[in-house]
Amino acid sequence: xxxxxxxxxxxxxxxxxxxxxxxxxxxxxxxxxxxxxxxxxxxxxxxxxxxxxxxxxxxxxxxxxxxxxxxxxxxxxxxxxxxxxxxxxxxxxxxxxxxxxxxxxxxxxxxxxxxxxxxxxxxxxxxxxxxxxxxxxxxxxxxxxxxxxxxxxxxxxxxxxxxxxxxxxxxxxxxxxxxxxxxxxxxxxxxxxxxxxxxxxxxxxxxxxxxxxxxxxxxxxxxxxxxxxxxxxxxxxxxxxxxxxxxxxxxxxxxxxxxxxxxxxxxxxxxxxxxxxxxxxxxxxxxxxxxxxxxxxxxxxxxxxxxxxxxxxxxxxxxxxxxxxxxxxxxxxxxxxxxxxxxxxxxxxxxxxxxxxxxxxxxxxxxxxxxxxxxxxxxxxxxxxxxxxxxxxxxxxxxxxx
Numbered sequence: 001x002x003x004x005x006x007x008x009x010x011x012x013x014x015x016x017x018x019x020x021x022x023x024x025x026x027x028x029x030x031x032x033x034x035x036x037x038x039x040x041x042x043x044x045x046x047x048x049x050x051x052x053x054x055x056x057x058x059x060x061x062x063x064x065x066x067x068x069x070x071x072x073x074x075x076x077x078x079x080x081x082x083x084x085x086x087x088x089x090x091x092x093x094x095x096x097x098x099x100x101x102x103x104x105x106x107x108x109x110x111x112x113x114x115x116x117x118x119x120x121x122x123x124x125x126x127x128x129x130x131x132x133x134x135x136x137x138x139x140x141x142x143x144x145x146x147x148x149x150x151x152x153x154x155x156x157x158x159x160x161x162x163x164x165x166x167x168x169x170x171x172x173x174x175x176x177x178x179x180x181x182x183x184x185x186x187x188x189x190x191x192x193x194x195x196x197x198x199x200x201x202x203x204x205x206x207x208x209x210x211x212x213x214x215x216x217x218x219x220x221x222x223x224x225x226x227x228x229x230x231x232x233x234x235x236x237x238x239x240x241x242x243x244x245x246x247x248x249x250x251x252x253x254x255x256x257x258x259x260x261x262x263x264x265x266x267x268x269x270x271x272x273x274x275x276x277x278x279x280x281x282x283x284x285x286x287x288x289x290x291x292x293x294x295x296x297x298x299x300x301x302x303x304x305x306x307x308x309x310x311x312x313x314x315x316x317x318x319x320x321x322x323x324x325x326x327x328x329x330x331x332x333x334x335x336x337x338x339x340x341x342x343x344x345x346x347x348x349x350x351x352x353x354x355x356x357x358x359x360x361x362x363x364x365x366x367x368x369x370x371x372x373x374x375x376x377x378x379x380x381x382x383x384x385x386x387x388x389x390x391x392x393x394x395x396x397x398x399x400x401x402x
Contacts, residue, residue, distance in 0.1 A: 048100075049107050056108040060119050060146025063137040065128055066108050067150075070255070070276050072101055112148060119146035123158040123167040127151050129251035129273030135202045135296055136171045153248055159188045162299060169197065169300040175343075176204070177293045179230040185297070186347050186359055189317065189388055196315050196389030198298035205292070206232050208283040209254050209267045209274045216282060221245055223253035224268035232268055235286040242266070254279055295394070303389060306365055311393045313342065314366045316375075318358045319349070319384035327358070330378050337374035339364060359388075366390045 059066060076094055083093040112119055120143060124132040133151060140147040150167065152158040161167040174185045188194065206228060210219065219242045222229075226246045229236065236244050247253045253267035258277040266282065267273075274281050297315075306312045320326045334341060343361035348354070364371040366387050379385050 045100075049104070052104045052107045053111050056111045057146075059108075060112070060148060061142065063122075063139075063141040063143070063147040063149055065133070065149045065151060066112075067105060068128065070128065070258075075101070115145070117145035119148045121148045121150070121166070121168040123150055123152055123161045123170040125152055125155050125158050125172065126249040127251045127255060129254065129270055129276040130249050131202065131204055131270060131294065132171060132173060132296070133251065134270060134272055135200060135294075138202075139171065139200050155184045155188060159191075159194060159299065162301065163193050165301075169298050170194075171200075171296050171298055173227070173294050174297045175295045176227060176231060177291065178287065178289045179227050181345050182227065183347060186345060189299070189315075189359075190347070190357055193301065194299040194388075195301065195303050196297050196391055197300050197304035198391045199313070199394045200296050200298070201394045202294050202296065203292065204231070204287065204294050205271070205285055206250075206268050206287045207271050207274060207281045208235075208286055209257065209269050209277075209279040210282045211257060211261065211263045212278075212280045214263045214266070214280065214282065217241075218264055219266045220264040222266045222268060223247045223256060225250050225253070228268045231287050231289075231292055234288040235283070251276065298391070299389075304391065306390050306392055311363070312365045312390055313393045314362045314364060314371060314390045315388040316360045316362065317384070317386045317388055318360065318378070318382050319355075320358065320382055322355070326381050330381055333377045333381075334362070334374050337370055337377065339371055339374045363393075 056066065058064075076097060079093055079097050080090045083090040120140065122136055122140060124130070124136045126132045128151065130151070133149065136147075136149055140149075150161070152161060155172055158167075158170045158172065162170045172185045172188070173182050175181045189196070208216075208222070216239065219239065221243050222236065222239070223245050224232075224247060228250050229244050229246060236242070247256065250267070250269040251273040254269040254273040254277045257265050257267050258279060267279070268286065271281060271284070273279070318330070320330065331341065340363040341360060342363060343359070345359040346356045347359065348356055362371060366372065366375070367390070375385070375387075
């Protein structure tokens, strides 16, 4: 009988150790390599912060807001795609870059605080690309010491930032040649504390902005600030199949279209807003009146000096005695003193139903002999007379905010 083959798995058989197993790297060497990479990362972060210092200097000189949400979103979108290509977790990379952006903003703010000459802090309503932003940019760009622009979600919030000292001054629209007076600004002036220290007039050109490839017949809704919708009333009537919807801001409407990506929605905003948010201009110059101008006022806590050789305006708020013919007598007394009236506006007093405040703009300085004497004559006809400000009259040539 033949002998069975031996069992190589038996306990008395010698073990064979594989000789082709790769050798594990030395842990200390790997840690040192990681530390070297960390040093490189920190060096690149230092370089990035140095570039941030250069960015904020340019922003202050050219009157750009420190915070740039569209730019931040572009960066996040880019790094998400790059993370996927490199096999990294896109969500974690986005979280990391959001922290890095906050670090950059903090660096910019610290840079501003370290300057020997403090930049002028200006509040406006809206976001980058809004008409208020564009007007502020043209108004203050190149100012010695720079300008720190900050957009707020409402006129009230911008005014409150000036009242509490967060901002040095605010730039608020007060009237438009097509849509008329902007009542909210008049009401904010009535609340007190703010003084008008300047004015600027901008020519406004409205555009219809859409997602690339959208046709006019595709649009079902058009977004914009109520003032812009009113200024484009004739155009809106010509596209009756599209519903007009009021939003807090023109450029904010453009941003909303970009974020939501709905091709049936359009916005009325500036040409600049189209560039900021990557939208297509479907129609230009859609305002009802081609000579469409908005007057803005600068407001601050303290009055500013109006040079004696510069043409000035004075803004007043009056509450008249409740007697027949009082308003007519006020106007007569101003006329007898050769005071030229350039604006007359009435607004209801909220706590007194069907009683009104009157806002007047006059040519001349409040402390000049002619205007001062006229105000003294008028005062006896009022229960409240306030000088809202004396300031240089806007140049006859309007800036273009498009």
